[in-house]
Amino acid sequence: xxxxxIRRVFQLAVLAVLIAVPIYTQNPIEWAPSRIALGELxxxxxxxxxxxxWSFSFYGINITHPLAALEAILAAKVVYLPLLMxxxxxxxxxLLLGRVFCSxxxxxxxxxELNQRLRGFLREKGIAxxxxxxxxxxxxxxxxxxxTFFFATPVVSAFDPPHVFGRELFYLFTxxxxxxxxxxxxxxxxxxxTLASERAWCRSFCPAGGLLSLLGAKRLIKIQKKKxxxxxxxxxxxxxxxxxRPVELGIDKDFNDKTCDNCGLCxxxxxxxxxxxxxxx
Amino acid sequence: xxxxxxxxxxxxxxxxxxFFGFKMRREVPVIRPPGATSDFLARCIRCGKCGEACPxxxxxxxxxxxxxxxxxxxxxxxxxxxxLCLKRTSEGKDEPLSDYLLCGEACPxxxxxxxxxxxxxxxxxxxxxxxxxxxxxxxxxLAWQYDSCGECYYNCPLRDDAMLDYPPNEVITGAVGIRPxxxxxxxxxxxxxxxxxxxxxxxxxxxxxxxxxxxYFEERYAAMVRNVIGKxxxxxxxxxxxxxxxx
Numbered sequence: 153x154x155x156x157x158i159r160r161v162f163q164l165a166v167l168a169v170l171i172a173v174p175i176y177t178q179n180p181i182e183w184a185p186s187r188i189a190l191g192e193l194x195x196x197x198x199x200x201x202x203x204x205x206w207s208f209s210f211y212g213i214n215i216t217h218p219l220a221a222l223e224a225i226l227a228a229k230v231v232y233l234p235l236l237m238x239x240x241x242x243x244x245x246x247l248l249l250g251r252v253f254c255s256x257x258x259x260x261x262x263x264x265e266l267n268q269r270l271r272g273f274l275r276e277k278g279i280a281x282x283x284x285x286x287x288x289x290x291x292x293x294x295x296x297x298x299x300t301f302f303f304a305t306p307v308v309s310a311f312d313p314p315h316v317f318g319r320e321l322f323y324l325f326t327x328x329x330x331x332x333x334x335x336x337x338x339x340x341x342x343x344x345x346t347l348a349s350e351r352a353w354c355r356s357f358c359p360a361g362g363l364l365s366l367l368g369a370k371r372l373i374k375i376q377k378k379k380x381x382x383x384x385x386x387x388x389x390x391x392x393x394x395x396x397r398p399v400e401l402g403i404d405k406d407f408n409d410k411t412c413d414n415c416g417l418c419x420x421x422x423x424x425x426x427x428x429x430x431x432x433x
Numbered sequence: 434x435x436x437x438x439x440x441x442x443x444x445x446x447x448x449x450x451x452f453f454g455f456k457m458r459r460e461v462p463v464i465r466p467p468g469a470t471s472d473f474l475a476r477c478i479r480c481g482k483c484g485e486a487c488p489x490x491x492x493x494x495x496x497x498x499x500x501x502x503x504x505x506x507x508x509x510x511x512x513x514x515x516x517l518c519l520k521r522t523s524e525g526k527d528e529p530l531s532d533y534l535l536c537g538e539a540c541p542x543x544x545x546x547x548x549x550x551x552x553x554x555x556x557x558x559x560x561x562x563x564x565x566x567x568x569x570x571x572x573x574x575l576a577w578q579y580d581s582c583g584e585c586y587y588n589c590p591l592r593d594d595a596m597l598d599y600p601p602n603e604v605i606t607g608a609v610g611i612r613p614x615x616x617x618x619x620x621x622x623x624x625x626x627x628x629x630x631x632x633x634x635x636x637x638x639x640x641x642x643x644x645x646x647x648x649y650f651e652e653r654y655a656a657m658v659r660n661v662i663g664k665x666x667x668x669x670x671x672x673x674x675x676x677x678x679x680x
Contacts, residue, residue: 173485174485177485177486178490179487179488179489179490183489183512183513183628188588188625188628188629192521193489193516193520193521194489195520196488196489196518196520196530197488197489197490198488198530198531198535199485199486202482202485202486202539203480203481203482203485203539204480204481206478206479206480207478207480207482207541209482209539209541214541216478216480216541220478220480220541220542221478221542223478224475224476224477224478224542224544227475227476228472228475228476228542229475230472230476230543232476232542232543234541234543235541235542235543238541303501304472304474304475305474305475305501306475306477306478306479309477309478309479309480309504310479310501310503310504315479315480318481319479319481319494319504322481322484322485323494326484326485326490327490327493331494331496331497331504332496332497332498333496333497333498333503334497334504336497
């Protein structure tokens with residue numbers, strides 16, 4: 153079975169949650185002073201499920217993105233214990249499985265993956281270009297964390313794309329409007345990605361992904377290759393969205409551990425079935 | 434050390450970005466949700482959960498034009514005031530909806546403190562956790578001028594503690610109706626009075642076209658509202674009771 157199928161189920165589930173939560177929590181009744189004055193208050197809507205990929209609550213269980221917690225701590229210079237508890241689950245997942253958030257859960261990553269068809273089409277027509285970009289994620293992470301610390305304001309929290317995406321959905325369903333900045337950012341990322349460089353945000357700019365990469369560098373689950381099966385066709389190199397070279401696994405053991413997000417696209421692409429997930433020894 | 438033009442541009446761009454960040458970081462005089470700490474802007478991770486938790490969708494969020502305040506929550510009492518997580522029963526009584534104020538319960542970082550949702554806790558809330566305070570301008574207040582209002586008093590969620598129907602320690606001759614008085618000690622600044630006050634722009638400017646059904650407020654207060662505003666002059670701040678930030 154292809155990993156991609158399971159991955160799509162996860163990604164669609166996240167998308168469904170991001171749409172369902174704001175619909176579930178919104179109060180469809182409009183306020184009107186005249187009605188209040190007559191003693192009618194709109195009926196309240198109490199829910200226990202809130203949030204998106206940045207921070208999520210389910211009946212008292214909190215899950216918060218490690219970068220969100222790090223920013224709050226650096227900006228406020230206070231450690232709030234419930235916040236640390238909320239990061240335990242994502243930290244454990246990232247430490248064991250790598251930055252699977254990016255490939256298995258992130259809604260923007262999902263939409264950008266789907267966007268590859270459009271990009272491929274435009275490239276054939278000669279409209280879309282291939283801009284070579286290096287990996288600036290760690291520089292951006294350091295820079296934003298410094299800003300957060302010195303100006304005492306969480307920075308990535310304001311523009312992290314999957315969070316902005318969830319936030320805009322929430323604004324859309326609850327206030328029937330979207331915020332200009334968020335939509336401009338998402339359109340900008342999609343346009344740049346389509347016309348200039350494949351998976352540019354995920355690959356070169358995302359500070360949140362950068363932090364998860366650092367956390368997942370020593371992960372337990374990783375891709376490995378059965379050398380005797382490999383036919384050196386290079387299909388896996390083409391499939392990898394991060395321009396890693398799975399074909400060199402085992403030959404040149406310097407496989408980019410930090411960048412790989414265990415998406416399994418190389419494993420799916422391999423015609424010989426040489427690539428597989430393994431537990432690091 | 435030689436500095437090439439390229440690296441100079443790069444490093445000065447970083448400086449500019451930092452400067453920009455500094456310019457953008459400003460506290461805005463705005464009503465935050467209840468329980469907002471003094472270092473709110475530093476602690477808030479813009480997750481938006483307070484807005485989702487709010488049972489009346491009273492909490493709104495800033496757009497990019499608010500600089501560093503982007504996606505932080507605020508309450509605009511003229512549009513949707515905070516009703517302190519109470520529900521109004523069919524008998525007209527107010528009952529708590531939840532054990533804690535829901536926005537504070539939803540906040541993952543403690544930027545909004547968790548506040549117990551009962552009257553005693555709210556009445557003894559420390560000043561720095563309150564949203565603001567109501568200020569009443571007696572010169573344009575219909576209750577004070579014409580003895581004919583009292584919406585703010587009737588709709589106050591902490592009625593008889595935060596909003597009194599008569600000022601204590603004051604003797605007013607010829608008083609018949611309600612004379613609303615904000616008790617600074619107990620007012621949490623939820624904005625309900627601000628919201629229901631009929632002395633507002635909308636009613637002052639409302640022109641009644643034939644065929645349109647009058648709202649309750651227009652029918653009852655419009656003439657008086659134009660009167661008091663006319664007397665007080667154009668510069669007067671509306672409505673008669675406003676929520677401002679505590680200092």
